[in-house]
Amino acid sequence: MKQQHSPIDGSQADVVLAGVEKRYGNTIALRSMDLSIERGELFALLGPSGCGKSTTLRLIAGFEQPSAGRVFVRGNDVTRIPSSKRNFGIVFQGFALFPHMTVAQNVGFGLRMRKLQKSEMKQRVMSALELVGLDHLADRYPRQLSGGQQQRAALARAIVIEPDVLVLDEPMSALDKILRDRMQVEIRRIQQRLKMTTILVTHDQEEALGMADRVGVLNGGRIEQVGTPRSIYETPRTTFVATFLGASNLLTGKVEGYDGAQAAISVAGRVISIPRGGLERGATVPLSLRPEKIRLCAHSPFMGKVKEMTYKGSTTYVEVDVNGVSFAISGDSAQIRGQHCEVGNLVGLEWDARDVVVLEDVAS
Amino acid sequence: MIPAYYKAPRTLLAILPLCFLALFFLVPVGYLFILSFVEGNAFGGAHWTFTTANYTGMLGDRFYIVIAVRTISISLIACVLNVILAFPVALFAARLQSVWKSVFLTIATVPLMVSNIVRAFGWVVILGRRGILNSVLQFFAPQMVLRQHLFSIQAICFGLLTITLPFTIMFLTNAVSGIDRKNIEAAESLGATRWGVFYHIILPLTKSALASGLMVVFFLTLSAYVTVTLLGGPRYKTLVGFIYDYSATLRWPQAAALSFVLLGIGLAFAGIVQLLVSERKK
Ligand SMILES: Nc1ncnc2c1ncn2[C@@H]1O[C@H](COP(=O)(O)OP(=O)(O)OP(=O)(O)O)[C@@H](O)[C@H]1O
Ligand SMILES: [Mg+2]
Numbered sequence: 001m002k003q004q005h006s007p008i009d010g011s012q013a014d015v016v017l018a019g020v021e022k023r024y025g026n027t028i029a030l031r032s033m034d035l036s037i038e039r040g041e042l043f044a045l046l047g048p049s050g051c052g053k054s055t056t057l058r059l060i061a062g063f064e065q066p067s068a069g070r071v072f073v074r075g076n077d078v079t080r081i082p083s084s085k086r087n088f089g090i091v092f093q094g095f096a097l098f099p100h101m102t103v104a105q106n107v108g109f110g111l112r113m114r115k116l117q118k119s120e121m122k123q124r125v126m127s128a129l130e131l132v133g134l135d136h137l138a139d140r141y142p143r144q145l146s147g148g149q150q151q152r153a154a155l156a157r158a159i160v161i162e163p164d165v166l167v168l169d170e171p172m173s174a175l176d177k178i179l180r181d182r183m184q185v186e187i188r189r190i191q192q193r194l195k196m197t198t199i200l201v202t203h204d205q206e207e208a209l210g211m212a213d214r215v216g217v218l219n220g221g222r223i224e225q226v227g228t229p230r231s232i233y234e235t236p237r238t239t240f241v242a243t244f245l246g247a248s249n250l251l252t253g254k255v256e257g258y259d260g261a262q263a264a265i266s267v268a269g270r271v272i273s274i275p276r277g278g279l280e281r282g283a284t285v286p287l288s289l290r291p292e293k294i295r296l297c298a299h300s301p302f303m304g305k306v307k308e309m310t311y312k313g314s315t316t317y318v319e320v321d322v323n324g325v326s327f328a329i330s331g332d333s334a335q336i337r338g339q340h341c342e343v344g345n346l347v348g349l350e351w352d353a354r355d356v357v358v359l360e361d362v363a364s
Numbered sequence: 365m366i367p368a369y370y371k372a373p374r375t376l377l378a379i380l381p382l383c384f385l386a387l388f389f390l391v392p393v394g395y396l397f398i399l400s401f402v403e404g405n406a407f408g409g410a411h412w413t414f415t416t417a418n419y420t421g422m423l424g425d426r427f428y429i430v431i432a433v434r435t436i437s438i439s440l441i442a443c444v445l446n447v448i449l450a451f452p453v454a455l456f457a458a459r460l461q462s463v464w465k466s467v468f469l470t471i472a473t474v475p476l477m478v479s480n481i482v483r484a485f486g487w488v489v490i491l492g493r494r495g496i497l498n499s500v501l502q503f504f505a506p507q508m509v510l511r512q513h514l515f516s517i518q519a520i521c522f523g524l525l526t527i528t529l530p531f532t533i534m535f536l537t538n539a540v541s542g543i544d545r546k547n548i549e550a551a552e553s554l555g556a557t558r559w560g561v562f563y564h565i566i567l568p569l570t571k572s573a574l575a576s577g578l579m580v581v582f583f584l585t586l587s588a589y590v591t592v593t594l595l596g597g598p599r600y601k602t603l604v605g606f607i608y609d610y611s612a613t614l615r616w617p618q619a620a621a622l623s624f625v626l627l628g629i630g631l632a633f634a635g636i637v638q639l640l641v642s643e644r645k646k
Contacts, residue, residue, distance in 0.1 A: 094544075096550045
């Protein structure tokens with residue numbers, strides 16, 4: 001299992017940001033960010049457009065200097081070290097292959113800058129190209145490659161220098177859906193084979209959840225939550241995280257009291273109990289409940305009228321109104337059909353108590 | 365598909381300027397070409413008998429060879445100085461925001477808005493015997509005061525730079541601006557030093573603009589007359605000066621032959637530059 005450690009301590013982690021801030025004039029792109037990325041893990045930075053993903057990446061890669069805070073790599077302070085001395089492999093958004101060089105020359109560039117012997121260079125370029133399955137196109141120019149091939153070339157160029165850290169900035173955004181899925185698997189395979197510490201920047205939550213060991217969700221220049229894909233998806237801490245990682249029912253509950261370790265919370269005129277302490281009696285709390293965690297049944301305290309049904313192949317999407325509160329449900333089409341679920345019918349809703357997550361912020 | 369009724373006028377529109385060029389450029393040049401192979405007479409006319417003497421006379425004469433070498437040297441020096449001076453400016457200007465870049469490029473081209481003659485006189489004012497340069501030197505470094513800073517190859521090169529630098533700066537600034545910033549960052553992240561980035565990325569990606577710039581510089585300096593005459597003095601002549609002298613004395617066939625020598629030098633330079641530029645393409 002992953003162990004906890006303080007973010008300032010750079011001993012176990014490969015990359016550590018300690019109180020890093022970035023301002024552009026009056027705009028604050030990053031607010032006091034603490035982050036530590038462990039050796040060999042694939043860490044995804046996930047967030048919407050303009051949240052500061054690229055900025056974080058540029059600070060880590062050394063293209064930009066933080067306004068405050070420090071950056072550590074393997075325990076060394078690299079805050080003032082230029083990118084040319086950091087030994088990072090970077091796959092840029094849009095790939096940024098050198099247009100005047102062949103694939104082999106592109107991949108060999110980093111080795112050439114390191115003044116390697118010709119023979120060793122050639123051999124390492126070829127094995128990197130083989131790794132990404134591009135050895136047969138070594139003499140092509142970037143413009144003669146498809147999007148997927150360009151991406152492989154960019155990946156080979158980044159990993160051939162055996163970087164301390166591999167950094168990928170929205171590597172899939174230029175690819176179509178099918179290719180994207182394939183490259184996600186492939187990049188993950190290569191990353192695990194080389195056991196390379198990797199930072200992936202993306203705004204695609206499926207990509208982040210599917211590829212990463214851990215995900216950091218970024219919003220408005222702030223890290224909102226860091227955790228494994230499962231923990232982030234199933235126990236989001238804030239409204240933003242809950243909604244950004246997929247559809248969610250955002251409910252408002254009122255803390256009625258405690259029954260042992262169970263908090264009694266009223267939602268849509270009914271009381272549910274949630275295994276959770278530390279809530280103030282009488283307080284209003286935001287709750288998140290994933291649509292796929294709700295099941296339809298014949299009898300339940302939560303009875304409501306079906307307002308809308310959308311058939312989506314293997315799953316069906318249902319909207320049910322309970323006492324004026326709307327619940328979105330998505331479930332297996334066959335199972336939903338079995339519950340006599342039709343628009344206008346009365347159905348019951350049920351879920352496991354632990355699937356209701358109490359959020360920390362106030363829903364806005 | 366372009367409809368046929370649209371195609372016809374397009375062809376026409378292309379033919380008209382071509383006719384214009386043919387009439388007012390090719391015909392006189394063709395005439396000059398013929399003229400360069402006939403014997404001249406003393407009255408500005410020609411005996412229409414074929415001869416290559418106008419060319420062979422020059423090629424056999426050491427004096428003309430010296431002048432030709434001097435002419436080419438001045439142009440080459442201008443080219444080298446242009447590259448050395450324009451590249452840093454372009455690298456700086458390319459990083460400006462677009463508004464400031466426009467302002468900067470406009471300012472850089474202001475010298476072109478001033479007539480050649482006025483501009484050359486500007487240099488005379490500075491470099492002349494009682495010029496600004498000597499006044500300043502008088503004050504700081506009296507041993508460097510010369511009777512004359514004018515009438516030297518340095519003065520000519522200075523003068524030619526004011527005409528040519530705006531062009532190279534413009535060409536190179538646009539070319540450098542066209543380079544994707546990420547390409548430069550990619551090179552840096554792969555370990556390239558500043559010089560490495562310049563040599564391996566910026567230079568190859570701007571070489572066709574550089575070639576265009578160099579050709580403009582070479583042609584402009586090769587055919588510069590006013591600047592060379594005013595700053596080089598009456599006795600420091602380049603090939604163009606002789607063309608002027610020949611035509612002033614109505615020796616048309618010699619003037620024509622010399623013009624074609626000049627054209628040949630220009631084309632040879634263009635050929636070499638293009639060869640160098642396309643060398644590494646496959
Ligand atoms: N050079 C700059 N000057 C001024 N503001 C900037 C600059 N670069 C980024 N910003 C601002 O900083 C914030 C974060 O930008 P950043 O590029 O990191 O976003 P991002 O998360 O990468 O977004 P996207 O997904 O659209 O690429 C934005 O509000 C942006 O406007
Ligand atoms: Mg970005």
